[in-house]
Amino acid sequence: MTSISCGIDFGTSNSSIAIANQGNVHLVQVEGSSTTTPSAMFFLRKGNVPFYGRAAVNMFLERNPGRFMRSLKRVLGTPVMRQGTMVNGELMRFNEIIISFLQNLKDKADAEAGQEIENVVMGRPVHFVDNDSAADVRAEAELKEIAKQLGFKNIDFQFEPIAAAFAHEVNMLGEKLAIVVDLGGGTSDFTVIRLSNKYIHKADRASDILANTGIRVGGNDFDKDLSLAAIMPELGYRTTYGAKNLEVPLYHYFDLSEWSKVNFLYTTKIISQTKQILFEAHDKTRYKRLLQVLEQETGHTLLAATEETKIALTSQSEYDAPFDFLEDGLTTKVTREQFDEAIFQKIEKISNSAMQCLADAGVQKEDIDLVILTGGSTEVPLIQSEFKKLFPNAALADENKLSSVGLGLAYDSQNKFGRI
Incomplete structure (x- = not known):
């Protein structure tokens, strides 16, 4: 029996959710007609009422009394996650806050699917926290527990740059060796991967993924x-x-x-x-x-x-x-x-991490056929020029910068949970 599943891209700056249902994969409209929403919350002081996304941003900018929050993803794996924070005079744990934000996304997906979705692939950066493997493991465990609290029964994870690659693979002809450059608000992640539309139904893509690297540097x-x-x-x-x-x-x-x-x-x-x-x-x-x-x-x-x-x-x-x-x-x-000039050193770190990914994959710059740019920070001109300079012979794909990870996670969920 086929099963409905979804992918959640909980981003530092923006988030999305996509559904996979009997071969149909699409993003859910989560705020008006938009399929992405800022990863922001505003708690109105009177009654501690939560607002999400653009509504939260607007409530704050209109100077309503309350507490505004962004970049919630960055607390995962850190001591702050356990400490919690004061929200309009009340101590609130960050897992409660993140659950509230993600529940808002899941409710929209459940309503569209006409049932409660129980299968999910959650996106994650290559490293939640740089140079701290224990914190990285803790961050994923925290996010998995949050997914359980949301009502998901079957939960898996996928690296965000790999998910972005899956989203681009659907319309691809032939096989290409690609590097995915996923620059989000909090992290920059890279994957060298073999892509082909012949591979999209493979449940196990381990042999196609040659290397991953990532650093905690982003927009x-x-x-x-x-x-x-x-x-x-x-x-x-x-x-x-x-x-x-x-x-x-x-x-x-x-x-x-x-x-x-x-x-x-x-x-x-x-x-x-x-x-x-x-x-x-x-x-x-x-x-x-x-x-x-x-x-x-x-x-x-x-x-x-x-x-x-x-x-x-x-x-x-x-x-x-x-x-x-x-x-x-x-x-x-x-x-x-x-x-x-201000971001030059950060660009250098990003470039070095991309080159490390090539070295780990055992390939040369000239071997790359396709550079996939995803994440809002890839709009930055210095990023664009840096990767064109690094890969002058490769084609560059930068469509759907904000939505490709969510879509790719849903494609991955279809392969993993489509026959549960």
């Missing part, structure tokens, strides 16, 4: 680097204070540049310390903006403006980043050159 890190290079100086980053010309504390700026850490800054202690330093600050105008962000809890608004700037610089050589929420008419000009 959120690009945001952080851009923020520190071009945005945080407007809030007094690296300015000085006091008679000894001491540099102002930097860790506030680092935390203010990461989606997953912003909420930990809004404490009485940190605000009090910032006020004390402001009294002695040599650039009071800029440093006062930092205090304003902390007091008004607009760190996520600042990060959203940074992300908007990053996206604008994928198609423009310069951009006037607006910061009206700080001061009327305040803008700062940011150039593509600044962005490239």
Whole structure:
């Protein structure tokens, strides 16, 4: 008997769910007509009511009272996962938060399937946590337990870049040796794999997968680097204070540049310390903006403006980043050159990891027929130029950047659970 199954791409920045039902594989519309949704939640203070995806982002940007969260995937495998966090005055465990987010996706899929789906392939990065195998095992175990809590009976995992390859394989003629470049919000993963539409019904693809590598570097890190290079100086980053010309504390700026850490800054202690330093600050105008962000809890608004700037610089050589929420008419000009310089070292790490994948596979750059780019961060011009330079003779496929992993996971679920 054929069985309905699904694939869930729980991403650092965006998420999706796709259904496989008797050979038909498709993405589910999870928010309006969109098949992807931001991996974001907003808990309205009154009643702790949760909102998801774009609705969560809009609730936050409209300055509704409550708690905003993004990059939830990054807590998997870390001590923070067990510690939990305060949400509108209540301690909430991160597994509860992630279950709530993923349940919202599953409910949409169950409604479309007309039944509760019990079979799932969950996507996972090659490494949840770099250079920590115990944390990596713990992260997958945590995600598996979450899947059980969602009601799934049969659960498997697949590396996200391999899933992206499966999604591209369906329409492929002949056999190609491909490298998948999957750049998400939190990780960059690579797979060298043999692809052919003749292989799509093979339940075991181990012999076709030549190597996997991955690093915990992604689009959120690009945001952080851009923020520190071009945005945080407007809030007094690296300015000085006091008679000894001491540099102002930097860790506030680092935390203010990461989606997953912003909420930990809004404490009485940190605000009090910032006020004390402001009294002695040599650039009071800029440093006062930092205090304003902390007091008004607009760190996520600042990060959203940074992300908007990053996206604008994928198609423009310069951009006037607006910061009206700080001061009327305040803008700062940011150039593509600044962005490239800020992320250069991260690009180098990504490139090195891709080359390590080739070495592990025992193939040369010239052997690669196809480069599959997936994940929103592959839009970044410096990424595009780097991989064109690395593989000048290979064809480049970059369609369905945000949805190919979800689709590929559903194809994989069909092969694994299609006859349960």
